[in-house]
Structure formats: C-alpha cells, structure tokens
Amino acid sequence: VRAFSPEYLRTTREGMWRESRAALEPLALGTRDRVLDVGCGTGALSRVLAEETEGTVIGVDADLGLLRIAREHVEVVGGDAHALPLPEDAVDLVVCQALLVNLPDPERVLQEFARVAADAVAVIEPDNARVRVESTVDAESELAARARAAYRTGVPTDVALDETALRNRFDAAGFRSVQTRSFDHTQVIEPPYGEDDLEAVRRAASGAGIAGDRQELLAGGLTPTEFDELRGAWRAMGRTAIEQVRDGRYRRREVVPFTVAVADVPER
Numbered sequence: 001v002r003a004f005s006p007e008y009l010r011t012t013r014e015g016m017w018r019e020s021r022a023a024l025e026p027l028a029l030g031t032r033d034r035v036l037d038v039g040c041g042t043g044a045l046s047r048v049l050a051e052e053t054e055g056t057v058i059g060v061d062a063d064l065g066l067l068r069i070a071r072e073h074v075e076v077v078g079g080d081a082h083a084l085p086l087p088e089d090a091v092d093l094v095v096c097q098a099l100l101v102n103l104p105d106p107e108r109v110l111q112e113f114a115r116v117a118a119d120a121v122a123v124i125e126p127d128n129a130r131v132r133v134e135s136t137v138d139a140e141s142e143l144a145a146r147a148r149a150a151y152r153t154g155v156p157t158d159v160a161l162d163e164t165a166l167r168n169r170f171d172a173a174g175f176r177s178v179q180t181r182s183f184d185h186t187q188v189i190e191p192p193y194g195e196d197d198l199e200a201v202r203r204a205a206s207g208a209g210i211a212g213d214r215q216e217l218l219a220g221g222l223t224p225t226e227f228d229e230l231r232g233a234w235r236a237m238g239r240t241a242i243e244q245v246r247d248g249r250y251r252r253r254e255v256v257p258f259t260v261a262v263a264d265v266p267e268r
C-alpha cells in the first residue's frame with residue numbers, strides 16, 4: 001500500500017468540495033442514516049459527508065496514523081477495503097474517494113462494498129490521464145505531463161478511472177443502473193500566495209516530490225539517467241517559479257477531472 005502523508009492529502013484535497021457539492025447529489029446523502037467512507041485517510045471526504053447527512057459517518061482506513069486525524073471529525077475503524085470489519089448490510093451507503101486508483105482489483109473491492117452496504121455504493125475517482133497544468137513557468141506543463149505519463153505506466157493500478165472505466169468496473173462487479181457524473185477539481189496558485197502555495201513551489205525546487213516517485217517513474221520506462229535529467233529540469237522549473245513568486249508573477253492552474261459513480265446494491 002502506497003503511504004500518503006497528511007500534508008499531501010490536505011493540499012491535494014484543498015477546496016475540492018468547497019464551492020460546489022452538486023456532484024454529490026446522486027448519493028442522496030440527506031436520506032442516509034449510516035455512511036461508510038472507505039480509505040478515508042485524514043477524513044477529507046468524511047467531513048463533507050458528515051455535513052451533508054444527519055446520520056452517522058464512519059471512516060475506515062488501513063493507515064492508523066491517518067485515522068488519528070480523521071477521528072477528530074467522525075467515528076473511525078482500522079481495516080482493509082478488501083475485508084471490511086463490518087457485517088453484511090451494516091450501513092446504507094458505502095463511499096470512497098481516490099481509493100480505487102490505488103488498488104489492483106477494484107471489482108473485488110466493489111463487491112466487498114456491496115456486502116456491507118444495504119442500499120448503495122458510490123465512488124469518487126480521479127482521471128490522472130486527463131490532468132491539465134497551466135503555468136507562467138513555460139516548462140512546467142510539459143514536465144508535469146511527462147512525469148505523469150511515466151508514473152501512470154509505472155504503477156500497478158489503473159490511475160485513470162474515467163466514466164467509462166468506472167461503469168465497466170461496476171458492471172464487472174455485478175452492479176446495474178450505474179449513474180456517473182464528472183466534475184473538475186481546479187487548484188490555483190496565484191498572488192497573494194498562501195503558505196501551502198509557497199510550500200508547493202519550494203517542494204518543486206527541492207525535487208523532493210519527484211524523488212518520492214522515482215521507483216514508479218523507473219518502472220514506467222525512464223532510465224536512471226532520464227530520471228536524473230527530469231529531476232534536474234523539475235528543480236530548475238521550481239527555482240524559476242520561486243523567482244516569479246518573489247516578483248508576484250507566478251500563476252499555476254491544475255485541473256484534475258473526477259468522476260462520481262453511484263449504483264444500487266444488486267439483489268443478493
């Protein structure tokens with residue numbers, strides 16, 4: 001299991017459900033008494049679910065360190081998405097966000113969700129093949145695309161779950177009547193810069209982020225020399241960004257398409 005830091009989850013989820021929660025409408029949260037958020041991490045989605053339902057929200061994750069943060073907001077329990085620590089029909093709705101992209105057998109996980117859910121299963125997954133980056137640093141968009149393409153090839157899971165891919169997964173897991181809806185999660189760095197913006201730019205300049213993905217990038221086809229070149233270009237891009245931040249000129253816009261897929265639990 002890939003480890004996620006609380007900082008990574010905080011910055012990547014920042015603002016995701018702040019402006020609009022229209023994409024959550026098919027979950028009918030107002031009608032649910034018990035909602036389970038699987039792979040809840042620090043509880044970024046669990047908090048939104050708790051705001052949208054008067055019922056109980058329970059978070060499950062395999063990483064007990066992350067659950068310590070989620071626990072401040074919702075009930076939590078440690079556990080594996082493939083074998084949830086709950087009996088059949090324990091909740092009305094099972095939800096996950098950015099979990100299936102990390103697991104090699106999403107069908108199996110959806111079937112486990114169907115065991116525990118009495119009514120419905122919903123997943124919210126990113127399509128990492130269609131991420132778009134625009135930046136005032138010329139090289140940034142192209143470097144980000146190159147790293148993402150190699151990463152996508154190098155990871156053993158499907159990290160590009162669009163509407164078609166999710167429909168196919170639900171069908172394969174035995175669900176019918178799947179509803180899907182897509183939306184863009186847009187994150188912007190621009191003046192006045194917040195502390196998170198500055199941290200993101202410093203991280204690019206240090207090469208720390210890309211160094212953390214070295215193994216996946218090599219598995220994705222980069223030679224060690226090509227990886228070193230990419231990292232060098234990445235750090236140079238980060239240094240240019242820092243200079244532009246000093247002048248108040250740096251702007252970056254990243255769009256990550258997400259799909260929400262919801263289906264009733266099939267009859268047993």
Ligand SMILES: C[S@@+](CC[C@H](N)C(=O)[O-])C[C@H]1O[C@@H](n2cnc3c(N)ncnc32)[C@H](O)[C@@H]1O
Pocket residue numbers: 001002004009013038039040041042043044045060061062063066079080081082096097098099102103
């Ligand atoms: C990308 S994070 C998403 C966290 C949270 N849902 C969010 O949107 O911020 C993926 C989460 O799934 C958890 N996870 C990965 N594999 C798991 C498994 N087999 N069982 C339970 N949790 C798992 C990780 O620990 C991590 O918290």
